[in-house]
Amino acid sequence: MTAFQVIALGVLGLFTALTLAGMLRGRRGPGALWLLVWIAAGVAVVAPDATTWLAHFLGIERGADLVFYAAVLGGFIGFFFVVLKLRRHSRQITILTRQLAIANARRPGDGSAGPGPAAPGERDGADGAPDR
Amino acid sequence: METAASQGAGGPLAGVCAVIPAYNEGGAIGRVVAGLVERGVDVVVVDDGSPDDTGSRALAAGATVLRHEVNRGQGAALQTGMAYGLARGAEILVTFDADGQHDPDDLPRLVAPLREGAAEIALGSRFLGDGGEIPAGRRLVLRAAVLFTRLTSRVRVTDAHNGLRAFSRRAAERIDLHLDRMAHASEIIDQIRRSGLRFTEVPVRVRYTEYSRRKGQSSLAAARIAIDYLLGKVFR
Numbered sequence: 001m002t003a004f005q006v007i008a009l010g011v012l013g014l015f016t017a018l019t020l021a022g023m024l025r026g027r028r029g030p031g032a033l034w035l036l037v038w039i040a041a042g043v044a045v046v047a048p049d050a051t052t053w054l055a056h057f058l059g060i061e062r063g064a065d066l067v068f069y070a071a072v073l074g075g076f077i078g079f080f081f082v083v084l085k086l087r088r089h090s091r092q093i094t095i096l097t098r099q100l101a102i103a104n105a106r107r108p109g110d111g112s113a114g115p116g117p118a119a120p121g122e123r124d125g126a127d128g129a130p131d132r
Numbered sequence: 133m134e135t136a137a138s139q140g141a142g143g144p145l146a147g148v149c150a151v152i153p154a155y156n157e158g159g160a161i162g163r164v165v166a167g168l169v170e171r172g173v174d175v176v177v178v179d180d181g182s183p184d185d186t187g188s189r190a191l192a193a194g195a196t197v198l199r200h201e202v203n204r205g206q207g208a209a210l211q212t213g214m215a216y217g218l219a220r221g222a223e224i225l226v227t228f229d230a231d232g233q234h235d236p237d238d239l240p241r242l243v244a245p246l247r248e249g250a251a252e253i254a255l256g257s258r259f260l261g262d263g264g265e266i267p268a269g270r271r272l273v274l275r276a277a278v279l280f281t282r283l284t285s286r287v288r289v290t291d292a293h294n295g296l297r298a299f300s301r302r303a304a305e306r307i308d309l310h311l312d313r314m315a316h317a318s319e320i321i322d323q324i325r326r327s328g329l330r331f332t333e334v335p336v337r338v339r340y341t342e343y344s345r346r347k348g349q350s351s352l353a354a355a356r357i358a359i360d361y362l363l364g365k366v367f368r
Contacts, residue, residue, distance in 0.1 A: 094204045094312055098212045101178065101198040105216065106187075108194050 008045045012038050037074075144240040144247070148298075149174045149222035152195070153209030154230035158184040165193035167236045168228065176216055177230070178209035186230075207316025211309040218304055225304045229295040231341075238336040242298045245332045252303040253324060253331035255289060256296030261335030270340070277318075280358055284365075285321045289333060293317045296336050303329050314353070315361035322365075 016038045023031040044051050044067060051063030060066045150173045154161055161177065168175045177190035181203035191197045198212055210227055217225045224243050228234050238256065245251040258266060259274075266274070274293060281292035297320070299307065306327045311319045324331050 090312070091310065093202065094208045097200045097202050097204055098208070098215065101200050101212050102216050102219070104199065106191055106197045106199075108191055108196065 005045050009042060012042045012045065016042075143172055144243065145171055145173050147223035148226055148239065148243060149176060149217035149220065149224070150226045150228045150239075151210060151213030151217055152177045152190075152228050152230045153180055153206045153213060154178065154182065154186050154190065155180040155203065155206070155209075156182045156184050156186060157230040158182070158186045158189050160232045161186050161230050162189040162193040164228070164230055164232055164234075165190050165195040168239075169194035171236055171239065173226070173236070173239065174217075174220075174222065176213045178213040180204060180206070180209040205313035205316075207309045207314070207319070208312035210316060211307075214299070214304050214307065218301065222304075223301050225299045225301070227295055227297045227299075233338050233340070234296045235337045235339065238296065238334075239298075242296065242334050242336065245334065246298055246300045251330045251332040252300040253329055254298040254334045255291070255331060256294045256336035257289070257291035257333040258294060258336060258338040259290040260333060265340060266338070267340060281318060281321050284361070285318065285325055287321050287325045289321060291333070292321060294336070294338070296338075303327075311360065311364045313360060314357045315364060318357075318361040319364065 016035065019031050019034045019038065022029070023035075044063075048063060051066055053063075055061065055063045055066035058066065060069070150168050152161070152164065152175065154177050157164075165175050165177060175190075175195040177187070177195040177197050179187035179190065179197055179199040181200045187197045187199050196216075198216055200209060200212065214225055214227075224246055226239060226242065228236075234256075242254050242256060245254050274291065277292045278289060282288060295317075306329060307320065307323055309316045309319055309323075
């Protein structure tokens with residue numbers, strides 16, 4: 001076994017253990033999918049010829065190309081889900097902000113002092129860029 | 133909704149609630165609010181996390197102030213103000229800019245179609261009649277926005293990004309903005325089409341002062357707004 005294989009298997013083993021531990025603790029999420037990813041990566045590290053066989057089966061010339069394509073595709077899909085999650089969180093922040101604003105409405109002459117403007121640096125928007 | 137005008141007066145602006153989203157408008161908000169309050173309009177200013185004294189100046193001028201503790205964007209602030217106005221029983225909600233670009237004298241003409249039952253939404257247009265002096269660069273960007281709106285929303289408007297609008301109560305209840313930032317203007321047009329609400333355009337004036345030009349969106353920001361709108365259609 002080469003030095004790279006030892007290191008890679010060690011890292012993959014660690015992530016597999018962490019994923020399994022999370023799943024056993026009842027953590028929700030795509031744990032099974034990540035297990036599949038770590039195992040597939042482990043197989044590719046231990047038996048690189050397996051990727052060549054799979055590549056040929058899929059009509060791709062080289063195993064390395066298959067790994068690259070899979071990584072890029074997986075990256076885009078993962079990015080898509082991250083963007084979805086970010087937008088969902090942003091929406092939730094807006095809803096909470098709205099509810100707070102309405103609950104703490106200040107009317108002229110009702111005597112409520114209300115909170116003043118915060119100190120500098122505490123007023124960035126969700127994306128760090130204030131907007132109108 | 134109890135206002136100076138609506139209490140027994142029944143003027144043309146009785147029952148009208150003006151929603152003003154504001155960010156860092158301490159320099160103009162007092163004047164803007166006062167101009168509306170003296171016409172008997174109930175004013176709601178949504179302070180969108182301003183670091184300056186926008187909120188306190190608006191309150192002092194006679195507005196009800198809602199404050200976003202975190203800056204969320206003009207679209208989010210508008211929706212907050214409209215939700216509040218509806219909860220308070222407003223019959224007509226008007227959106228109004230905080231930078232002094234809009235003329236409160238345009239309000240009676242703006243709400244007239246809603247009072248007459250001719251439409252449920254009145255959109256202000258600076259391109260109908262004498263809309264005031266529009267800087268050439270800005271005119272070009274606004275025309276492009278109109279074309280963009282006609283292609284994406286398939287709604288024929290002459291001014292797609294005018295912040296002066298009037299909604300009947302029924303129409304305001306059907307509007308639910310999800311785009312928090314400047315793309316909300318296109319989202320409003322979209323929702324008008326999808327909901328089948330009757331709308332009309334009304335000529336209004338837009339004043340371009342040194343202050344408002346400094347505070348306004350750059351022409352380059354128009355591209356970002358278009359992208360934000362299109363992404364909103366994909367990821368909603």
